[in-house]
Amino acid sequence: METCGVAVLRRSPMQTLVEMLRCSAERTPAAPCLILRTETDRQCWTYRDLWETAQRVAAHLRAEGIERGDRVVLWGENRPEWVAAFYGCLLAGVIVVPFDVRAHEGFLRRIEEQTQPRLLFAGRSQIATAGPGHPPAQPLEDLRALVQSRVPVSLPPPAPDDIVELLYTSGTTGDPKGVILRHRNIIANLRSIDQVVAVQPTWRLLSILPLSHVFEQTVGLNMVLRAGASVVYVETLQPRLLFQAMAEEQITAMACVPQVLQLFLRGIEQEVRRQGKERAWRLLHTLAPFLPFSLRRLLFRQVHRRLGGRFEFFACGGAYLDPALAQRWENMGIKVVQGYGMTEAAPIVSLNSLAERNLRSVGRVAPGVEVRIAPDGEILVRGENVFSGYWQNEAATAAAFTPDGWYRTGDLGELDRAGWLYFRGRKKNLIVLPNGLNVYPEDVENALTQTGLVLDAVVCGLDRPDGGVEIHAVLLMEDPAQASAAVRAANRLLSPHQAIRSYSVWPEKDFPRTHTLKVKRAEVLAWLRAQRAGVPTA
Missing domain, CATH: 3.40.50.12780 (ANL, N-terminal domain)
Structure with missing residues (x-):
């Protein structure tokens, strides 16, 4: 087995995300922290604004009868109020359950059954699309006005082992699983990143990935807040x-x-x-x-x-x-x-x-x-x-x-x-041929996109009647007439055992994708199974 060892971490007095934000707010209270741009407006929150609003959110949660360890859903587009609600929950010891803005009703209900949330902080458009029977919902867009009259209260600080959030998988192949992330997990990761990429306070990051995804939370938000830099949100991704x-x-x-x-x-x-x-x-x-x-x-x-x-x-x-x-x-x-x-x-x-x-x-x-x-x-x-x-x-x-x-x-x-x-x-996508050779679908997909003729591809192994396996590609094409030429060009870049033997052209403008733009392979393969008759060969 190959192993890569542990490097020594620099010591940091910050053991929780709450301590991290408090330190940044005390160090540079007037520095721009979160910026929201719309078609007609620009809002700028300073570090003091974020910290004070988060404190008021924590007081608001207590006033609503929500206690430490209770769960609150965050469901909305990226905006400063999302961040303030997130940190307000952490100040109150409340566990955050982020929802993807595009999550469907059945998925939401399954997660709510597991987590039993007491409250939803949600965007107006999300509230409008939600069915009946959800916990009480409060609009994120109105958060500042909602908590303005709340007076910050003294609350016990969170501990490193306290739960920050429950992050749920898509659940496309079964019941969704809630990943438990604690303060110590996230802080350890931020310390690691800081030793490799030292964020400067002058940096400004544009946030386009959803804050419900841990990659955006860590790299696009918490890493920035730790350094006293700025994040910019836009109302639409036009x-x-x-x-x-x-x-x-x-x-x-x-x-x-x-x-x-x-x-x-x-x-x-x-x-x-x-x-x-x-x-x-x-x-x-x-x-x-x-x-x-x-x-x-x-x-x-x-x-x-x-x-x-x-x-x-x-x-x-x-x-x-x-x-x-x-x-x-x-x-x-x-x-x-x-x-x-x-x-x-x-x-x-x-x-x-x-x-x-x-x-x-x-x-x-x-x-x-x-x-x-x-x-x-x-x-x-x-x-x-x-x-x-x-x-x-x-x-x-x-x-x-x-x-x-x-x-x-x-x-x-x-x-x-x-x-x-x-x-x-x-590991689950690996194609094992009858002769024992392995084919990584990603290598074949890479060869297809390198031709310049294919926008994207999903590659899998199809069982043949004779017991063999053939490499099949589902192609996303700008010009479907170029599909055969693309496969021939890709095969010239591949080893013989990797060669594409058959293909299908995806009938829509794009593959189905997750909120982080990954192709939903299971849906593409389900479509392919229904199209097996009459598949053209290369």
Whole structure:
């Protein structure tokens, strides 16, 4: 077994998220903390504003009869009031249950049955779509007015082992599982990140991933609050408003998933084609890898102007990142800092740094975290950041850990001698051929997108009547007539055992996706099973 050891962590007096926010508010009370931009307005909350509103929220919860250990749902779009409600709950010792804004009614009810929440802080649009029978709901948009008359009360401070939140899986293949994250898990992760990527108070991050996701909470919020930097929220994710916010707010970084990088790049390249500058674009990308970053930024100054002129890097995680996609951004003088993790690890397990980036790796193991590669290639994780279990689900908790206490990630990977971790794919998606060779779907999907003809792909193994297995691709195409050509081009990039033998073209404009833009593979494969008759072959 391969193992990567633990680095010594710097000591920090902050043991809880509440202490962390209080320290930042005392250090820089008037500094901009949270900014919300709408079509017609701009709101700026200082660190003092956030801290004082969170205290009033805590007093409001007590006045509503909600006690320590009770659960409160947070269900709404990213905005300063979401953050104030979150920290108000923590001040009151109340456990937060974040809901994805796009969660369906059946999912909400299953989670409510498990957690028995006393109250919902929700956006107006979420309240409007909710069916009957939910706990009392209070609009996030009205939060400040709602708690303005509440006088902060003296409350016992949370302890490091107190529960911060219950983060639920999508539940597409069974009952959703609530990941228990405690203050010590999240603080340990923030300390780890701080030793690799030291956030500066001058940074401004644009938040586009949902705060119901732990990646955005840790990298797009808590990491920023810890350093006294700023977060910018936008009311809608329309490209015009995003680019306007990036320019006017002087955005320096963004936490994102690979699909966001692809969407941004696709928009830029569409403009290049519209202007008839494809040849110059290809030439610049050929030259750029041999130039220092300062010159790359000069060569692609129009791109940087479009991104506001101060943009430095993407913090990317949540799904497999095609190294070729990352390289395109690096060519343009924008760093792509990739990491790897999961909700159960709060979430960071490994990460690259701003100074040293291996685009084929998900980084080196974070300080304070241990990684071991099991004999079957599964990545096992242990550390203070790793959760203690699933809410009221002893069986799932026991199944998630090895007998000696390592968390089973369900991911396949490799560690090299230099300590770089490589993600190979999900263990459950691995295709094992009759001759014993393994095919990682992510490798084949990567080859398909590299052709430039495929927007996205889902690859799986289909059983043949003769007992064999063939590699099949479901293709998301801009031009379906190019599907056969795309498969032939991809096969030239693949080893013979990886070759795509059949394909289907997805009939809609996009695959079904999660709130973090991951493809819902189960839904795509369910569609494929219904389409097995008459599948075209390559």
